[in-house]
Amino acid sequence: MSTGITVVGLGSGDPDQLTLGIWKILQGASRIYVRTQEHPVMKRIAEEGISFESFDSVYEDNGSFGDVYESIARRLIELAAGSELIYALPGHPMVAEKTVLLLREYAAEAGVPLKVLGGESFLDQAFVRLGFDPIEGFQLLDSSDVNAESLRPSLHTLIGQVYDSLTASEVKLGLMEVYPDDHPVIVGHALGVEGEEQIVKVPLYEIDRLEGYGNLSLVYIPRSEEDSLRAGSFARLHEIVGILRSPGGCPWDMEQTHASIRKNLIEETYEVLETIDEDDPDHMREELGDLLLQIMLHSRMEEEVGTFNVYDVIRGLNEKLIFRHPHVFGDKSADNAEEALKSWDAMKSEEKKLKGESKSEASLLDGVPKDLPALMKAYKLQKKAAKAGFDWDKIEDVLAKIEEELEEIRAGLAEGDDSEALKLELGDLLFSAVNAARFLNADPEEALSLVNDKFRRRFRYIEDRLREKGSSPQTSTLAEMDALWNEAKAAE
Known part of the structure; x- marks a missing residue:
């Protein structure tokens, strides 16, 4: 007994547009399954006495369209084990039809012969009824994939599978990421189907307020070269x-x-x-x-x-x-920020190996840009050295080092050291202060920035108070300014 599945398209909705070849296949088939009988052509098929079974009940038994398509495709493979069957569906089998994509995959795995025959798609009617040429630039989107990344205003845009008002609302929100709320949009229902076709032009914000959405509904946005629409790309x-x-x-x-x-x-x-x-x-x-x-x-x-x-x-x-994020995009795991950072560092090292960078010639301090601000550079150098174990045991040791460096500055001043020597001693003191910042889990750049802001704020207070008295810092004594400084400090 022969087996296999022949997939045929029932066209966009008008029975007169059904191809003669597919009509003959339907008339001669003994087993026909249709994805849904909610399609204008199905009435003509029933009138001709052609029997079929639909998968409409699968929609009721599953919570998502993904589950529906999966169930239909799996069931068809099971049914094809007995004998040949026809699977008929709206439109063209290879246009916006997830079940056929799944069938191609599952049939190959199961060794089930699969033949796909075309049919008029809703795109054919859209080109004719909406009056645009796709060669000007065209994109077809699923209603679930409408967002700023997928939208390109310079292309004619058709959005299919807008089944109901809720789906239309989701499409509206996606379009509003790129288009203004009042941008003209065209909604089409049952294009090309006599007595059922509706084409309505409305502002974008109104598309989910319209009635008539169903299996044959779509949204169309004509292409535009307006700079305002391209500005966000x-x-x-x-x-x-x-x-x-x-x-x-x-x-x-x-x-x-x-x-x-x-x-x-x-x-x-x-x-x-x-x-x-x-x-x-x-x-x-x-x-x-x-x-x-x-x-x-x-x-x-x-x-x-x-x-x-x-x-x-x-x-x-x-x-x-x-x-560098195998714990997100791969099979690794990281339960907290510390583990994520370790994973990052490990992959960074692996990256260097793959690039052929010599480990023997590399320094642990490599990767710290030489043009960083000195305070930030000191912090990064110390962190890298600390990872190799070159670090103080506790903050008390760091504080003792700060006191030692401060004494060396005092000694240098007492001995009359030159400015270059004192500059180096001051650098040692600052470097030690950065070490203290690490032990306090404080970014020294951020800490100093906060102090700079505090200084600016308090000094501005001094200037404002002196100005109120008709004075200025240049004409005031240090004692007067110090008193105002303490006022500013107390007011914070």
Whole structure:
């Protein structure tokens, strides 16, 4: 007894659009299974006396569409073990039809012959009834995959499988990540089906308020080249930076080199840090944009000479993040931040091995940028040395070292040491203070930043009070300013 499954498409809904070949197959088949009988063609099939069984009950027995499709595909493989069968479904079998994708996989595993025959898809009717040519640029999205990453306003966009108002609401929220609330959107029901077709143009915010959603519903957004819609895309940013650097662009941008804007990268980083300290999200958004511009400019300079572009930067970062997080993307585990950090360090070491970096020639202190601010660099150097066991046993030892370094400065002053010698002694004292910060689990850069802010705040208090008296720091005594300092301190 022969076995196998033939999959046929029932078209977009109009019985007259059903192909002659598929109609003959249905008429001559002894076993027909349909995904759903909720399709206009099924009425014609029943009228012709063609018997079939539907999987509509599977929808009621499962909690998600994924489970429904899985159940149908598995059941078809079981049924095909007895004899040949026909599996009929709406539209084209290879357009937005998950059960067929699963069938192809399961049939190959089970050794069940599988034949897929086409049919008119809802796309054919969409092109005709909505009046657009897909060669202009076109994307088809599932209603569950509508988000800022998938949407490209420069393409005609069709969103299928918008079954009900709840699904339409989810689609609306996804579209609103890119499109304004009142952007014109077209909703189509039963395209090409006489007496049932509806095509409605509404503002985006209204699409979930419409009635008539079902198996033959879709949402269409015509393509647009409006700058306001492209403004939020990374591709647009890449394009703008390219224009600025190209002939006919901005003369200043065209003249810049890595060296000439090197300081800008540092300045923009510190401006971002300031917004973090001030807890100012709006300002932070702006400053992060300025910092991103520096990355785009440096990447563009390398793109112009053919070494890499910003997408290579992103690709490398994505690969690094996945590689260094095996406890997230692999089979490792990390139950807390400390374990996650150990996993990161282990994978970082493994990464160096894969790159062929010589372990014998490498230093444990490698990886600390030489241009870091000195306080931050000291902190990172000490942390790396501590991992190798080169560290104080307890904070009391560190405090004793601070006192020792302070005494050496006093001794140097008493002996009349030159400024260079005293500078080194002062450096030793600061380095020891950084050690104390580590033992206190305090970032020294952050600690000093807090003290700087405190100093600025208190000194500003002194200036304000003196100004009220018609005076200034320059015309006041130290005693007067010290008294106001204590006032500011008490007021905090």
